Amino acid sequence: MLSRESDATLLNAVTAFIYREARFQDEHQYEAWEALWTDDGVYWVPANGVDIDPEKEMSIIYDNRSRIALRVRQLMTGKHHTQSPQSRLRRLVSNIELLDRQPGGDISVASNSMIFESSLRDDTVWAARNEYRLRHVDGELRMAYKKVVLVNNEKALFTLSFLI
Amino acid sequence: MNVMPRASQWKELIRADRVHGSLYSDPAIFEAELQNIWYRTWVYVGHESEVPNANDYVVKSIGPQSVIMTRDEQGRVNLLLNRCSHRGNQVCSYDRGNARSFTCPFHSWTFANDGRLVGYAFPDGYEGQDKSQLALGRVTRVESYRGFVFGSFAAEGPTLKEHLGGAAETIDRLVRTSPEGEVEITAGFLKHRVKANWKFILENECDGYHPAFVHSSIFGVADSAIGKLYGGASTALTRDYGGGHTEIDLRPEFRKRDAPMSWFGTTAERLPDYAARMNAAYGDKAAREIMIDGTPHVMIFPNLFIAEIQMFVIQPLAVDDSVQHVTALQFKSAPDLNRRLRQQTMGSVGPAGFLLADDSEMYERCHRGVLARNPEWIYLGRGEKRERTDEHGYKVGHVTDEIPSRGIWRHYRELMEAR
Ligand code: FES
Ligand SMILES: [Fe+2]
DSSP: OOOHHHHHHHHHHHHHHHHHHHHHHHTTOHHHHHTTEEEEEEEEEESSSSOOOTTTSOEEEEEOHHHHHHHHHHHHTSOOGGGSSOOEEEEEEEEEEEOOOOTTSOEEEEEEEEEEEEOSSOEEEEEEEEEEEEEEETTEEEEEEEEEEETTTTSOBOOOOSOO | OOOOOOTTHHHHHBOSSEEETHHHHOHHHHHHHIIIIITTSOEEEEEGGGSOSTTEEEEEEETTEEEEEEEOTTSOEEEEESOOTTTOOOSOOSSEEEOSEEEOTTTOOEEETTSOEEEOSSOTTOTTOOGGGGOOOBOSEEEEETTEEEEESOSSSOOHHHHHGGGHHHHHHHHTTSTTSOEEOOSOOEEEEESSOHHHHHHHHTOOSSHHHHTHHHHHHSOOSHHHHTSTTOOOEEEEEETTEEEEEOHHHHHHHTOTTGGGTSOGGGOHHHHHHHHHHHOHHHHHHHHHHOOOEEEETTTEEEETTEEEEEEEEETTEEEEEEEEOEETTOHHHHHHHHHHHHHHSSTTOTTHHHHHHHHHHHHHHHTSOSSOEEEOOTTGGGOEEOTTSOEEEETTSSHHHHHHHHHHHHHHHOO
16 A cells, blocks of 8 residues: 555656646647557547447447557548648546546546636647556656547537547 | 529429529428428438337427327237327327327326327317317328338329339348348437428438548548548449439448448458357358448438448428438347447447538538529539439439439429429
């Protein structure tokens, strides 16, 4: 068990990590964002609820590490029309909490986010519950898993082509 | 305010090689389409595999209207309108479930899952009332073809088989890709909303002219052989079946490749279970042919699009507001294939899909574009001079030609002129 103090230190490090991730996403720093992932990373945005089985049902995003790389490469071409021009984004991340320790030593973290997107179509507000598994790799935190549950994921959604 | 368009107006708005921009943007025309297309012709609603057991239900739609597809105790599929016959409340507020009856939350009238009114709260006060006059509304005619359930609000008119015409054969081609000859819709839907008229989606589904440009960002980075199917040198065809049904026929390209499962970007060796089951079901020779030809790319007018590995259902909500419901096709008894079908579908379609996100951007920009007054027309003449008739009497042209759009509009005009 971690002491209260080291919990606080860990929470600080985790919070800094999540804020940095948010900035990379808002500012379309795709390569920097991709570098936050571990080699076995999984990026999951479920549809139709919180706990569908992504191995059986459709998800909005269900990327393994190589598909994360493909997503980034498509964005980097500059020819992904839905991101040309790029969405203007700002997100607020809050309610960051450390959850139970994972067996392999991964750190479980949850947060909420509210994202304002301004695109050619219109201005759109997105809200989500995020769950992470973070891991220390070479002294740095990395994402091994990120699940983004959009509050309205059961409804028809407008195009979501930025990094959420 | 909105004046219904006159019958004579349609021939002024729809010509052989061009259509007027207002067809996509005029709210009065949208209202007329609801009456003459969505509430009259055959519209795809759902698949029988979505309600496999007695009393299963799933909420679907016809245009803006909510429709409950139920399987009653007798095993019959019903399409009920989600509108209480008392004061109009929606009787069903869950997307799916299993229920013998629906009890309206407002005053507790209860309807059996075949639509019959079976009871009202405080029955005194209803003396002498004939309950059969107060059933839930139904979609007038319900028919299914190989598990695909269609509904029509018109009491009379062509049968589903007549409506599908030559395009029925594309559905046959789809289901025979399953070792058991059956498709299942079991993976749940992604619902992708766009601020665009539904006909931009309809026409885009069989527009083989755009992929090279709209999807170049993904073709450039993924090692995909899809791009070449839609190039200038491709031997793939566009086809107009009549009835508004249109196809991109990729078989000429797949037959040139002569490699089973190449249509899906893989090989039979990588799907050994599937290939073995296909061989057992159809015999080696026929199975090989089926696995070379692959599944169709067909748009069944007005709302069912089968895109090789996916199914899309187009839903118009308003003149400038539409939803595409998309899911991976699943083939009965083909688990190894099905997993890949789901993974590829999740990658390519839905709000964050590598392909569909860019298509949606095009529909929305087209929609904003046609609000500009000049030029008033949309030009659809590509390939007009080189179209020909195939051995079955259908118009065909090069994969990049606008035969599908011209076919859609010809049929559209007939429907809209009919009173
Ligand atoms: S509105 Fe349904 S019971 Fe009254
Ligand atoms: Fe497309």
